[in-house]
Amino acid sequence: MAYKVLVLKGDGIGPEVVGEALQVLKVVTREAAVDIEFKEGVAGGHALDLHGTPLPDSVLAQAKEADAILLGAVGGPKWDDPRADKRPEQALLTLRKELGLFANVRPVKAFRETAIASPLKPEIINDVDLVVIRELTGGIYYGQPSERREGKHGREAVDTCVYTEAEISRVLRFAFEMARERRKRLTSVDKANILATSRLWREIATQISAEFPDVKFENQLVDAMSMHLIRRPRDFDVIVTENMFGDILTDEASVLAGSMGLLPSASLGEELNSAGFRVGLYEPIHGSAPDIAGRDEANPLAAILSAAMLLDYSLGLKAEAELILQAVEAVLRDGYRTRDLGGGPGARVIGCKAMGRTVRERIESLQPGA
Ligand code: IPM
Ligand code: MG
Numbered sequence: 001m002a003y004k005v006l007v008l009k010g011d012g013i014g015p016e017v018v019g020e021a022l023q024v025l026k027v028v029t030r031e032a033a034v035d036i037e038f039k040e041g042v043a044g045g046h047a048l049d050l051h052g053t054p055l056p057d058s059v060l061a062q063a064k065e066a067d068a069i070l071l072g073a074v075g076g077p078k079w080d081d082p083r084a085d086k087r088p089e090q091a092l093l094t095l096r097k098e099l100g101l102f103a104n105v106r107p108v109k110a111f112r113e114t115a116i117a118s119p120l121k122p123e124i125i126n127d128v129d130l131v132v133i134r135e136l137t138g139g140i141y142y143g144q145p146s147e148r149r150e151g152k153h154g155r156e157a158v159d160t161c162v163y164t165e166a167e168i169s170r171v172l173r174f175a176f177e178m179a180r181e182r183r184k185r186l187t188s189v190d191k192a193n194i195l196a197t198s199r200l201w202r203e204i205a206t207q208i209s210a211e212f213p214d215v216k217f218e219n220q221l222v223d224a225m226s227m228h229l230i231r232r233p234r235d236f237d238v239i240v241t242e243n244m245f246g247d248i249l250t251d252e253a254s255v256l257a258g259s260m261g262l263l264p265s266a267s268l269g270e271e272l273n274s275a276g277f278r279v280g281l282y283e284p285i286h287g288s289a290p291d292i293a294g295r296d297e298a299n300p301l302a303a304i305l306s307a308a309m310l311l312d313y314s315l316g317l318k319a320e321a322e323l324i325l326q327a328v329e330a331v332l333r334d335g336y337r338t339r340d341l342g343g344g345p346g347a348r349v350i351g352c353k354a355m356g357r358t359v360r361e362r363i364e365s366l367q368p369g370a
Contacts, residue, residue: 002035003275003315006066008043008059011088012288013298013352014072020300020356021070021307027360028320029311031367034275036315039066043095044074044088044288054091063095067273068314069281070307071095073288097137101267101281102167103174104134104246105309108233108253108263113332116344117258120230128256130236131182133175134246136267138167139197141243163197163242168204170270175240176212185216185237189225189245201242226252250285259340260286261299264306266313273314280314282306296351299338301328304359327362331355 007022009015022038029036041059048054054074063069074088095101110118110128118125143160150156172188179186188205190198202219209217220228222245228235229249233256241249254260267281284302292298304324312321335346336358343349350358 001274002037003067003273004065005036005038005310006059006062006069007038007040008063008069008071008091009040010044010072010074010091010288011046011076012073012290012293014044014074014288016293016296016298016352017284017300017303018070018072020352020359021303023356024304024324024360024363025070025307025311028323028363028367029317031369032317032320034315034317043071043091045076045079047091048079048086048088052086054086054088055094060094060098063099063281067275067277067279068310069095069099070303070310071281071283072303073284073286075288076290076293093141095281096267097142099279099281100137100269100271101279102135102137102270103171103268104136105178105266105268105313106132106134106246106250106253106263106285107309108132108250108257110233110257111262111329111332113329113335114258114262114337114341117340117342118255120255124231125233125256125258128233130233130253131178131238132246132250132253133171133178133238133240134250135163135167135171135240135242136246137243138163139243161195161197161244163200165200165204168201169208172205172208172240174268175238176208176215176217179215179238180212183237184214186212186218187225187236187239188217188219189222189239189241189249190219191222191245192219193221197242205240222249225249229253230255254285258342259299260284261302261338261340262305263302264309266306266309268313275315277314277316280310282310282314296353297339298352299340300352300356301338301359304328304356323363323366324359326366327359330362330366331358 140161148157308324311317
């Protein structure tokens with residue numbers, strides 16, 4: 001039997017970085033005991049141009065059939081009209097919701113080799129190793145009403161933040177379980193001094209913490225947390241938060257790693273796939289970077305590391321995932337850098353394609369029997 005992986009390259013630098021990651025997946029699983037069938041689909045602005053919708057029904061159907069999905073990025077200035085009723089980002093929101101991918105896992109690891117690319121001092125970021133679990137299918141991203149309208153005093157707009165107990169507790173349990181597997185520390189982030197949804201979140205988090213006495217648990221307010229995250233990032237292990245706070249905090253957290261171009265993510269649901277693991281959507285946390293699209297300058301490492309998470313979380317191919325990580329670390333150690341990672345002593349700045357190829361060559365030399 002073959003596992004099905006759906007590849008959605010998307011817009012901007014998406015096709016470049018996912019192209020490299022896809023080749024990495026093929027090389028690293030060549031000797032694996034399972035077959036993987038890769039299918040490609042369209043999503044985002046590109047799909048909007050071709051089919052008039054950011055996510056054609058046929059692609060959604062393919063996504064529902066897949067064991068895992070690898071995605072690049074969606075969006076770009078071409079589709080940025082704020083009055084447009086169809087936007088590339090809707091492809092992502094629909095996929096997340098329709099596949100029930102409520103837990104977005106965003107690991108942030110500071111490689112010593114790329115610390116130079118961060119504006120933060122090495123003594124702050126060295127050895128940072130944390131994971132942000134962002135709730136992904138609720139909150140203000142999905143609450144209704146969400147609209148612009150004519151009010152008594154002219155134009156007005158409304159968004160709604162709503163969370164149910166079930167939504168809050170499933171992502172918190174997921175985060176507690178993950179903390180248990182790691183350094184046993186969990187920080188839940190909210191804005192309980194202002195928001196009703198946050199007060200419910202904090203109440204449930206505190207209740208569930210009693211079921212995990214081995215995990216050291218704390219609550220933090222999101223404004224304070226945004227400061228702690230860059231002042232003392234090493235104090236954190238697993239951080240769990242609601243949808244929009246997680247969106248914002250993970251961009252901030254990327255500064256710890258040196259570049260957005262290094263950060264992968266996994267979005268997971270409760271449903272199990274034909275391999276018996278969680279169905280997941282894997283994507284770099286960076287966007288479509290239209291300014292550098294098509295110039296072979298993008299950093300494919302976030303996409304490549306996302307592919308590693310795909311093998312690990314959705315297909316159970318841990319050894320292969322580990323091989324990718326080792327190869328990426330080795331390549332960075334050897335001084336290879338894409339432009340976003342800056343120079344530094346001994347750095348060799350290369351393009352997107354060359355970075356992908358260098359990682360693949362390293363995988364081949366690390367592969368058993370090489
Ligand atoms: C992310 C992105 C998306 C989000 C956008 C592209 C819809 O910023 O995955 O962090 O806001 O969730
Ligand atoms: Mg974001």
